[in-house]
Amino acid sequence: MAERSPWLTIVGIGEDGPAGLCAASRAALETATYVTGAPRQLALLPELTATREAWPVPFVDGIERLLARRGRPTVMLASGDPFWFGAGGTVTALLARDEWVAHPARSTFALAAARLGWRLEETACLGLHAAPLGRLRPLLAPGERAIVLVRDGDAAVEVARYLVAQGFGASAVTVLEALGGARERVRTTSAAAGDLDDVAHPVALAIAVAGDGRVMPRASGLADDWFAHDGQLTKRPQRALALSALAPRAGKLLWDIGAGSGSIAIEWLLAHPRTAAVAIERDPVRAARARVNADSLGVDRLRLVEGAAPGVLAELPLPDAVFVGGGLCDALLDWLFDSLPTGTRLVAHAVTLESEALLAARHAQHGGALLRVELAEAAALGTRRGWRASFPIVQWSVTL
Known part of the structure; x- marks a missing residue:
C-alpha cells in the first residue's frame, strides 16, 4: 500500500519571516490552499494564493478547525522550532505519522544562547x-x-517581581525581543531594578540567578518548613525513606493516599519532570493546602482528588506506585491488592498500634520489607539537653 502524502506541513518561522525559511517550507506555502498561524506570523508572509486564517485564542479552539482540513494541503505556522515548547507536539499527537511533515526554524533558545554565549546544555529552558x-x-x-x-x-x-519575592532580586535579567528580526532588541537589567516597562512581544528572558534567596535541595527529604501544613505531614526523615522505597522514575504515576500537605506527591514530582502524581485527600482544607504547596514548589502538574479511598480510586488511571500515609485499613489494602496490576510498588506508613499490627499481619501474608524507624532530636531539658523522641513509624514496602 502506497503511503499518503502529508496534508499538513508545520512550518517554523522566525522574526526574519520568509528569509529564514528553507526551500521546503517555501514550497509548502506556495502550494497550500490554507495557512493558519498567529496574526503576527501571517503578517510576515508574502502574497499567497492560500486562504489565511488566524489561529484562535485559546489555542485548543483551533485544533478542531485544523483537523477539519484533513486531506487538503495545509500549512500551520509555529514560532521557531515547533517541537520545543511549541504547538508541533500537541497537533501531531492527533495525527498519523504519514499525515504531516515539519520544517523547524531556529528556536528562540538557540538565538538567545547565540546572543549571550551561553551553553544550552548547561541552561534550563522553559x-x-x-x-x-x-x-x-x-x-x-x-x-x-x-x-x-x-x-x-x-x-x-x-x-x-517573582525573582525579587523569592530573594533573587540581584539576578541579571536579559530581555530579548523579536530575536532574528528587524525589531530585535537585547538589553540587560536586574530583577530588582523594576525598569521593564516597554517590553514588546515576542519576548524571552535570560536569567542569570543571583541573590541570597533560599535554595531548594535536589535530594529527597526537603525540610518540613518548605510545606505549609497543620501537623499532618510526613516528616523529613520518614519522607526520605518513603521516597527511597517508592523509587520515582521518569514517566511513572504515583497515588498518594491520605496526602495531607501533599509532601510525598510533591517530592515524587520534583524527582523528574516526567513523573506524574495524584494526591487523594478527603479533607478539603488539607487538599487546598496541598494545591498551594505544589504550585509554590514548581509542580503545578499535581492532580488533586478530594474524597476517601478506596471509594474515589476506581476512576483514576492505574498507578506504578502507591503511598498510603492516611486512612490505612484492611478494606483499603484489600482493594489495592485486588485492583492494581502486578508490579505496582506499595509503601504504607503506620503510627498507631492498630495500624502497626495491620502492617505486621500483611507483611507475614505478602512479604516485602517491614521497617520500624524511631527518631529523637536534641532539645532543651532545663539547663541541659536531652533527647525528645517522636512517635515511631512502621514502614511496609512491597511489590504487588
Whole structure:
C-alpha cells in the first residue's frame, strides 16, 4: 500500500519571516490552499494564493478547525522550532505519522544562547506562556541560568517581581525581543531594578540567578518548613525513606493516599519532570493546602482528588506506585491488592498500634520489607539537653 502524502506541513518561522525559511517550507506555502498561524506570523508572509486564517485564542479552539482540513494541503505556522515548547507536539499527537511533515526554524533558545554565549546544555529552558511562575522555583540557585519564553511585556515584569519575592532580586535579567528580526532588541537589567516597562512581544528572558534567596535541595527529604501544613505531614526523615522505597522514575504515576500537605506527591514530582502524581485527600482544607504547596514548589502538574479511598480510586488511571500515609485499613489494602496490576510498588506508613499490627499481619501474608524507624532530636531539658523522641513509624514496602 502506497503511503499518503502529508496534508499538513508545520512550518517554523522566525522574526526574519520568509528569509529564514528553507526551500521546503517555501514550497509548502506556495502550494497550500490554507495557512493558519498567529496574526503576527501571517503578517510576515508574502502574497499567497492560500486562504489565511488566524489561529484562535485559546489555542485548543483551533485544533478542531485544523483537523477539519484533513486531506487538503495545509500549512500551520509555529514560532521557531515547533517541537520545543511549541504547538508541533500537541497537533501531531492527533495525527498519523504519514499525515504531516515539519520544517523547524531556529528556536528562540538557540538565538538567545547565540546572543549571550551561553551553553544550552548547561541552561534550563522553559516555556511559561500559560504556565505559573512557580515552575521557576526549583531552578533558583546562585550561578544557575535559565532562558524563559513568556507571554508578553507584562509577564516579563511578573517574572522580575517573582525573582525579587523569592530573594533573587540581584539576578541579571536579559530581555530579548523579536530575536532574528528587524525589531530585535537585547538589553540587560536586574530583577530588582523594576525598569521593564516597554517590553514588546515576542519576548524571552535570560536569567542569570543571583541573590541570597533560599535554595531548594535536589535530594529527597526537603525540610518540613518548605510545606505549609497543620501537623499532618510526613516528616523529613520518614519522607526520605518513603521516597527511597517508592523509587520515582521518569514517566511513572504515583497515588498518594491520605496526602495531607501533599509532601510525598510533591517530592515524587520534583524527582523528574516526567513523573506524574495524584494526591487523594478527603479533607478539603488539607487538599487546598496541598494545591498551594505544589504550585509554590514548581509542580503545578499535581492532580488533586478530594474524597476517601478506596471509594474515589476506581476512576483514576492505574498507578506504578502507591503511598498510603492516611486512612490505612484492611478494606483499603484489600482493594489495592485486588485492583492494581502486578508490579505496582506499595509503601504504607503506620503510627498507631492498630495500624502497626495491620502492617505486621500483611507483611507475614505478602512479604516485602517491614521497617520500624524511631527518631529523637536534641532539645532543651532545663539547663541541659536531652533527647525528645517522636512517635515511631512502621514502614511496609512491597511489590504487588
